[in-house]
Amino acid sequence: MARVLNAALGVLIALVLGALIMLAQGYDPPASYTALFQFSLGSPYALATTFKNAVPLVLTGLSAAIAFASGPVNLGQPGQLLIGALAATIAGLYLDLPPLAMIPTLALLAIAAGALWSGLAALLRQAFGMSEFIVTLMLNIVADYFTLWAITYPFKDAAAYSPMTPPIATSGWLPELGDWNSAVFWMLAATALMWFLLARTRPGYEWRIGGQNSLFARLGGCPVDRNFILVMLLTGALAGLAGGLLIMGGPHRFLRGLGANYAWDGVMIAIVANNSLPGVLAYGLFFAAIQTGALGMELITAVPSEIVMVLQGALVLVIVASREALHQLADRLAARRQAQRRAKQAPLLESVEQP
Amino acid sequence: MSIQRTEARVADRSVQLAPPLIQMQGIVKVYPPNVLALDDATVSFADGEIHALVGENGAGKSTLMKVLYGLVHHDRGEIRYRGRPVRFRSPGEAIAAGIGMVHQEILLINEYTVWENIVLGAEPVDRLGRIDRKRARGEVQAIIERFHFALDPDAIVADISVAARQKVEILKLLYRDVSVLILDEPTAVLTPQEIPQLFAELRELRNEGHTILFISHRLEEVLELAERVTVLRKGRVVATLPAAQTTRRDLAALMVGREVLFSSRRTPQASGDVVFAVEGLRYEDEHGRVRLKDVHLQVRAGELVGVAGVEGNGQLELVNAITGLLQPTAGTLRVAGVDLTRAPILERRRYIAYVPQDRGRMGGSLAASVVENAIMTHHRLNPRLTRWKGLLLDRKAAHHFTDELAQRFKVSMPARAAPLRALSGGNQQKVILGRELLLECPFILLDQPTRGLDVGSIEYVHDQMLAMRRAGRSLLMISANLEEIFLLADRIVVLHRGEIVADLPVEQATLEQIGRYMLEGKA
Numbered sequence: 015m016a017r018v019l020n021a022a023l024g025v026l027i028a029l030v031l032g033a034l035i036m037l038a039q040g041y042d043p044p045a046s047y048t049a050l051f052q053f054s055l056g057s058p059y060a061l062a063t064t065f066k067n068a069v070p071l072v073l074t075g076l077s078a079a080i081a082f083a084s085g086p087v088n089l090g091q092p093g094q095l096l097i098g099a100l101a102a103t104i105a106g107l108y109l110d111l112p113p114l115a116m117i118p119t120l121a122l123l124a125i126a127a128g129a130l131w132s133g134l135a136a137l138l139r140q141a142f143g144m145s146e147f148i149v150t151l152m153l154n155i156v157a158d159y160f161t162l163w164a165i166t167y168p169f170k171d172a173a174a175y176s177p178m179t180p181p182i183a184t185s186g187w188l189p190e191l192g193d194w195n196s197a198v199f200w201m202l203a204a205t206a207l208m209w210f211l212l213a214r215t216r217p218g219y220e221w222r223i224g225g226q227n228s229l230f231a232r233l234g235g236c237p238v239d240r241n242f243i244l245v246m247l248l249t250g251a252l253a254g255l256a257g258g259l260l261i262m263g264g265p266h267r268f269l270r271g272l273g274a275n276y277a278w279d280g281v282m283i284a285i286v287a288n289n290s291l292p293g294v295l296a297y298g299l300f301f302a303a304i305q306t307g308a309l310g311m312e313l314i315t316a317v318p319s320e321i322v323m324v325l326q327g328a329l330v331l332v333i334v335a336s337r338e339a340l341h342q343l344a345d346r347l348a349a350r351r352q353a354q355r356r357a358k359q360a361p362l363l364e365s366v367e368q369p
Numbered sequence: 370m371s372i373q374r375t376e377a378r379v380a381d382r383s384v385q386l387a388p389p390l391i392q393m394q395g396i397v398k399v400y401p402p403n404v405l406a407l408d409d410a411t412v413s414f415a416d417g418e419i420h421a422l423v424g425e426n427g428a429g430k431s432t433l434m435k436v437l438y439g440l441v442h443h444d445r446g447e448i449r450y451r452g453r454p455v456r457f458r459s460p461g462e463a464i465a466a467g468i469g470m471v472h473q474e475i476l477l478i479n480e481y482t483v484w485e486n487i488v489l490g491a492e493p494v495d496r497l498g499r500i501d502r503k504r505a506r507g508e509v510q511a512i513i514e515r516f517h518f519a520l521d522p523d524a525i526v527a528d529i530s531v532a533a534r535q536k537v538e539i540l541k542l543l544y545r546d547v548s549v550l551i552l553d554e555p556t557a558v559l560t561p562q563e564i565p566q567l568f569a570e571l572r573e574l575r576n577e578g579h580t581i582l583f584i585s586h587r588l589e590e591v592l593e594l595a596e597r598v599t600v601l602r603k604g605r606v607v608a609t610l611p612a613a614q615t616t617r618r619d620l621a622a623l624m625v626g627r628e629v630l631f632s633s634r635r636t637p638q639a640s641g642d643v644v645f646a647v648e649g650l651r652y653e654d655e656h657g658r659v660r661l662k663d664v665h666l667q668v669r670a671g672e673l674v675g676v677a678g679v680e681g682n683g684q685l686e687l688v689n690a691i692t693g694l695l696q697p698t699a700g701t702l703r704v705a706g707v708d709l710t711r712a713p714i715l716e717r718r719r720y721i722a723y724v725p726q727d728r729g730r731m732g733g734s735l736a737a738s739v740v741e742n743a744i745m746t747h748h749r750l751n752p753r754l755t756r757w758k759g760l761l762l763d764r765k766a767a768h769h770f771t772d773e774l775a776q777r778f779k780v781s782m783p784a785r786a787a788p789l790r791a792l793s794g795g796n797q798q799k800v801i802l803g804r805e806l807l808l809e810c811p812f813i814l815l816d817q818p819t820r821g822l823d824v825g826s827i828e829y830v831h832d833q834m835l836a837m838r839r840a841g842r843s844l845l846m847i848s849a850n851l852e853e854i855f856l857l858a859d860r861i862v863v864l865h866r867g868e869i870v871a872d873l874p875v876e877q878a879t880l881e882q883i884g885r886y887m888l889e890g891k892a
Contacts, residue, residue: 235715345401353444
């Protein structure tokens with residue numbers, strides 16, 4: 015209940031802040047917001063687009079949320095996403111299986127590649143005690159330039175003028191069901207599966223407890239070192255899958271700048287959601303909605319689409335900052351109520367020395 | 370004597386003693402969100418008396434004193450000091466008014482000398498704003514002499530004993546001209562030998578006109594030192610009594626609200642085979658310092674062995690070597706005939722139940738639910754709690770297990786799904802104790818199992834331990850409380866600088882003798 019209130023308050027304040035900025039710039043906020051939501055939620059097609067755009071946000075958000083809740087500080091989602099995307103692309107260029115075999119194969123390769131990339135950081139930590147926090151961040155840069163090299167030289171589309179690969183085999187394209195890209199179902203299935211894994215299984219239980227109190231988990235007999243590696247592999251796999259689906263559901267080829275800011279948005283979403291997996295899905299969809307509607311808004315009211323960056327920033331700040339404040343406020347109000355109740359039950363005695 | 374009668378007698382006395390130096394009236398304090406720490410507490414302190422505050426954990430003793438000291442702000446009620454209403458917003462204001470408090474944890478700068486620590490924050494300065502070291506040291510020396518404190522002002526704090534550090538804390542306040550001294554469990558960190566000196570010094574202070582308010586758990590100390598005793602229970606003052614007119618049993622009954630047994634309930638029983646055995650255990654830390662030195666220790670079935678020692682003499686290392694958190698340099702560990710010296714933790718947990726000293730750090734996860742805390746380790750060892758080759762948690766079984774634990778160990782909790790944090794300390798310990806005892810291990814390791822618990826919960830934990838002893842388990846208890854060891858143990862073992870310097874049947878040991886072993890090692 016408090017979480018929903020927190021979210022609603024955050025969204026509201028962010029929208030008001032955005033409106034004030036628009037007003038200061040001489041734009042019309044009601045018309046702009048109407049356009050924003052018209053183009054993200056207002057029609058079946060807009061809604062489907064929003065869901066499709068949410069896929070990389072939610073998957074990287076799940077990755078970050080699971081890692082943070084379990085202890086490992088995996089901040090390598092951007093790199094893991096790119097490596098996953100590259101693996102799916104390369105396989106898509108050289109393989110051509112029937113779609114029923116092709117799609118799972120590409121997805122699995124993306125998953126494996128993402129896990130490999132995060133596994134590298136886990137290995138370095140286990141072998142040399144190197145902090146996964148630094149290593150995953152550094153591997154992002156390696157992945158960035160490695161994939162750029164790969165699409166500029168060995169896998170470049172000879173007909174293209176800028177670094178990009180040729181399109182993958184059409185059998186690896188994710189099918190569209192009307193307006194809905196089937197990447198959306200992968201996203202929903204992954205969310206449900208991850209929720210089940212964390213909430214209902216023994217490994218999920220051990221991961222969560224280990225994230226809360228690693229010493230307690232260790233003394234309780236949980237294999238904390240193995241769990242660390244498993245979580246790193248799993249969260250890398252999720253980011254890798256995000257990259258694979260990005261290729262298979264979208265441009266069907268690896269373009270320069272493919273990863274955009276998805277993974278960092280995902281990390282931000284995990285933080286806003288306080289590592290709750292349903293929360294990641296909800297905030298991921300909301301972020302996707304305002305990002306999707308931004309272009310429509312720009313078209314109709316000439317408000318630059320960058321305004322959604324302001325909205326996102328405000329949202330994160332308000333929600334994260336108010337989460338603790340709301341807790342404390344509620345606690346203090348409850349304390350005051352109880353103090354007053356006690357005072358009524360036992361009225362203060364008169365001071366002894368007063369005449 | 371009935372509790373009601375005692376309470377009635379108190380009311381008479383408070384009238385006789387007017388006007389008091391400090392009067393706290395109808396103090397209500399609720400810690401957000403809903404912990405009622407003080408519930409209309411009324412008490413007064415006379416000028417120049419030694420006044421003890423006793424009560425179970427959570428009774429509100431510390432909170433009441435922190436309210437007086439300006440560290441905690443009360444929601445309702447009035448404080449009068451020297452006849453005028455006061456409300457200190459910070460400890461600084463309280464000290465300026467002449468009220469100072471020494472906390473349980475000692476907060477000094479280890480690298481500084483005694484006098485430097487004492488003047489820190491109130492240094493006398495010369496005209497150029499430089500610290501006037503000579504004057505400062507001289508002033509400190511004068512105070513030490515005036516109150517007959519045996520303390521060298523030039524000693525480095527890191528080199529002096531805990532008892533001496535506590536004196537430094539008291540001197541810090543005296544240096545600031547405090548006339549009311551509040552001491553929060555001053556004897557908790559001291560060995561039996563050090564206590565008489567502290568008491569002598571406190572009496573000296575009282576004779577010089579200071580008022581001393583001290584919080585304690587140890588009733589015999591209270592009766593020895595204090596002139597009056599105030600008993601708190603559940604945030605209320607239930608009685609203020611002259612120490613000369615009350616007994617330990619009366620005070621305990623007032624604290625708990627019922628009679629408490631003080632005598633040992635341990636019944637003699639023949640012990641069985643050796644269950645737990647460490648041999649030649651040695652541990653050197655990463656700096657090459659020897660932390661455990663050739664430790665030989667055996668516990669038989671149906672036997673409870675208590676480990677005494679001043680904190681930091683190898684207890685932590687011994688416990689960690691048993692649980693598997695550290696790997697000893699040499700030696701062996703066997704439980705029930707199985708060599709566990711190099712076994713992984715999970716393997717050890719089949720034979721070793723472990724109740725750690727720090728509930729929030731090792732005993733459980735405060736953020737996790739009661740269920741999640743209850744099933745730890747069982748989720749690996751008890752196949753009934755999982756399905757599908759141990760991959761899925763059986764939620765129904767986990768709930769059932771938790772309910773069973775809660776019922777058997779009388780855990781009172783808001784809900785199974787409530788976070789462990791929402792339970793009182795005593796109930797948290799019951800969850801942990803229950804979880805460990807239900808593992809049904811032949812050997813039970815308890816590290817300060819009653820630390821920070823109230824009298825009622827302590828009694829409960831002791832009962833459970835004795836029941837396990839009767840059931841033929843072997844128990845090893847590390848305790849900083851000698852009385853607890855004497856109350857429960859068959860044998861007492863003293864650790865001194867990582868070495869076992871005494872291993873005696875409790876019947877042959879005396880408190881003084883054990884205290885000497887703790888301080889001086891082998892005679």
